[in-house]
Amino acid sequence: EVHLLESGGGLVQPGGSLRLSCAASGFTFSSYAMSWVRQAPGKGLEWVSIISANGGSTYYADSVKGRFTISRDNSKNTLYLQMNTLRADDTAVYYCAKNHGTTLPEYWGQGTLVTVSS
Amino acid sequence: QSALTQPASVSGSPGQSITISCTGTSSDIGGYNYVSWYQQHPGKAPKLILYNVSDRPSGVSNRFSGSKSGNTASLTISGLQAEDEADYYCTSYSGSSTRVFGGGTKLTVL
Numbered sequence: 663e664v665h666l667l668e669s670g671g672g673l674v675q676p677g678g679s680l681r682l683s684c685a686a687s688g689f690t691f692s693s694y695a696m697s698w699v700r701q702a703p704g705k706g707l708e709w710v711s712i713i714s715a716n717g718g719s720t721y722y723a724d725s726v727k728g729r730f731t732i733s734r735d736n737s738k739n740t741l742y743l744q745m746n747t748l749r750a751d752d753t754a755v756y757y758c759a760k761n762h763g764t765t766l767p768e769y770w771g772q773g774t775l776v777t778v779s780s
Numbered sequence: 781q782s783a784l785t786q787p788a789s790v791s792g793s794p795g796q797s798i799t800i801s802c803t804g805t806s807s808d809i810g811g812y813n814y815v816s817w818y819q820q821h822p823g824k825a826p827k828l829i830l831y832n833v834s835d836r837p838s839g840v841s842n843r844f845s846g847s848k849s850g851n852t853a854s855l856t857i858s859g860l861q862a863e864d865e866a867d868y869y870c871t872s873y874s875g876s877s878t879r880v881f882g883g884g885t886k887l888t889v890l
Binding site for chain 2: 706709719721723757762766767768769770
């Protein structure tokens, strides 16, 4: 059974940084592309970033490009999202997901809440 | 990367059928047969219910079906049940390994 557990969320001031982690189990992590998707409180889903199975290719939404970095450690079955220069509109629950094919989030974790506020 | 357009809400009675639309552009929905749909219950993670316009993942009820015409995709739920009450989101591939989501539709089962 696929299991994804996000961690690292919390309260951070505008302009600050945070690193999210996603521990994966129940599948061969190194064989699948992974995604981050976020959901602001009471709002819809927003695609954030994708990383290929070997980590060699990464893609970002325009809203986070240049501020967020997705990475993975296949030896630790863990996905990361480094978030810098955080803004109030980055406040959201951040979900990691195992992809179906290259880009489609298939299985999702339960999410971790990031709140950007002074 | 503009969001796809969905109706804010739809409703139906048990046993009825409802359809949720999802409108994009030729750069996303119209350009690829890679539209997917998610169901999200309050406080829960999204669940994939359709992919590649009309394919269902294993274990998803055949009451859920999908279609696409031009720049608009549709999700139809037949034989509405109380448990179908949830938020529904469409998403489409939008080129260069990027994705775009719809704003979501709240389904109320009367």
